[in-house]
Amino acid sequence: MTQRPHYHGRSETAPSRRTKRADLPRATAYSVLRAVTEDDAYANLILPGRLTGARLKGRDAAFATELAYGTLRGQGLYDAVIAQCTDRPTDKIEPAVLDVLRMGAHQLLHMRVGAHAAVDSSVALVRENVSVGASKFANAVLRRISEADTETWNQRITDGLTGNARSAVMFSHPEWIVRGLxxxxxxxxxxxxxxEELLDADNTPARPALTALPGLSTPAELADGGAEPGRWSPLAAVVASGAPGDFSQVRAGTARVQDEGSQLVTLAMLHPDTPDERWLDLCAGPGGKAALLAASAARRGASLTAVEVSRHRAALVAGALDPVPGDSEVVTADGRRIGSEQPEAFDRVLVDVPCTGLGALRRRPEARWRRRPADIASLGPLQRELLDSAVAATRPGGVIAFTTCSPHPAETLAVLDDVVTAHPGLSVLDAPAVLDAVVGRDVGAASRKTGDGRAAQLWPHLHGTDGMFLALLQK
Incomplete structure (x- = not known):
């Protein structure tokens, strides 16, 4: 983790020192951390509701957001610092107290918050939510942390470490993820x-990107609302300030929050614009890519079938497609069975396979601490089975887009190699060239050559997108 503060351009005075609602931003951030720790909640899903419920806006909302996300991103680093300030192993510290200690460490080491405010507000949180005795322990630990600056702590916690082990602590990633990246x-x-540039990009908050659904809204309309042009996607706009929900198009469902990398791999499946009739999204939940496909299909006289195995996620897909006119349907089914049930029925197929999400750690800060190496092995068979089904469901001459939000070779190139080997009739198209054509300039996303074509890999540190992988296969 770099020493660059994440709390840019705001007052040196913390919210608790500015208003009578002293600890409301911190209490809100704390409630998010507790939900993540206790309930396996996703911070990006629950934080907006917590901010609304607490009626936090402006600087206070930004403070609470950075405090929650920054603490989750830096958890590994902060645990290493905390471990040097107490004889008690961190896994023996009461989880509710440990969450506050991590929050306090983030304020002390990576936010422009004075030591007095950071320590006292943290102690108050522990006193209120745990006990007086625990608050004394928290006070002692945080005062020890406050006695040294960030650079000194970085030196202390990495002393004697080299290679992946050092990078894991410095940039707050599990070592197995560092090795995999x-x-x-x-x-x-x-x-x-x-x-290290890639690891640092994972620790840099990403501004929300929007996609203007074709025929329903435009990037120019989003720009009129204050958004900035996207870097890559012709449909993208980036939220410069405020929240995505501030845009009327987002509220109406004619524009959606969607990373530019996800937009690009979806648009790549639709290039070139040739006549065809039936499109398939084999793993459609929660519906972002399906909405973009459905809007594009409506303009081109095609139909979309969106398949999702989970009923809850299928309902999200249906909601995403509701504002989109045209001939689209949502099917709750196992994508692995579609190939046998509807053989050679589709012209274009998107297979955004379930993965570890290692390419989206900057947006899902807690994911790095939840995933385990075994997840890669357990997801592999499912990824291959879904692709086998996609091949069976595609008509001769049709195109399959294999995408995943992970750069890990076991989830990308290894899967691609196995599927191409298992289906000799498949050819690998030049995905980087297709991305270049979609964008109108060199994207720089070339990956290893496979057969006659190449796969494409986007990177957070190079493209400013999630780490999306794309392979285009023709049957």
Missing amino acids: RQALIAHGRSADEL
Whole structure:
């Protein structure tokens, strides 16, 4: 983790020192951390509701957001610091207290919050939510942390560490993820020297990107509402300030929050614009890519079938498609069965396979601490079975887009190799060239050559997008 503060351009005075609602921003952030720790909640899903419920806006909302997300991103680093300030192992510290200690460490080391405000507000949180005795323990630990600056703590916690182990602590990633990302860079034709830049990008908050659904809204209309042009996607706009919900198009469902990387891999499946009739989204939940496909299909006289195995997620897909006119349907079914049930029925198929999400750690800060190496092995068979089904469901001459939000070679190139080997009739198209055509300039997303074509890999540190992988296959 770099020493760059994440709390840019705001007052040096913390919210608790400015208003009588002293600890409301901190209490809100704390409630998010507790939900993540106790209930396996996703911070990006619950934080907006907590901010609304607390009626936090402006600087207070920004403070609470950075405090929650920043603490989750830096959890590994802060645990290493906390461990040097107490004889008690961090896994023996009461979880509710540990969450506050991490919040306090984030304020002390990576936010422009004075030591007095950071320590006292943290102690108050522990006293109110745990006990007086625990608050004394928290006070002692945080005062020890406040005695040294960020650079000194970085030196202390990395003393004697080298290679992946040092990077894991400094940039607050589990070591197995650091190792996997290093392997990914090399496997996709990049240099391992980019590793720390990639890890740092995971720790840099991403501004929300919007996609203007074709025929329903435009990037120019979003710009009129204060958004900035996207960097890559012709449909993208980036929220410069405020929240996505401030845009009337987002509230109406004619524009959606969607990373530019997700927009690009979806648009790549639709290039070139040739006549066809039936499109399939095989793993459609929660519906972002399906909405973009449905809007594009409506303009081109095609129909979309969106398949999702989970009823709850299928309902989200249906909600995403509700504002979109045209001939689209949502089917609650196992995508692995579609190929046998509807053989050679579709012209274009999107397979956004379930994955570890290692390419979206900057947006889902808690994911790095939830995932385990075994997840990659357990997801592999499902990814291959879904692709086998997609091949069976595609007509001869049709195109399959294999995408995933992970650069890990075990979830990308290894899966691609196995599927191409299992289906000799498949050819690998030049995905980087297609992305270049979609964007209108060189995207720089080339990955390893496979057969006659190449896959494409987007990177947070190079493209400012999630780490989306794309392979285009023709049957």
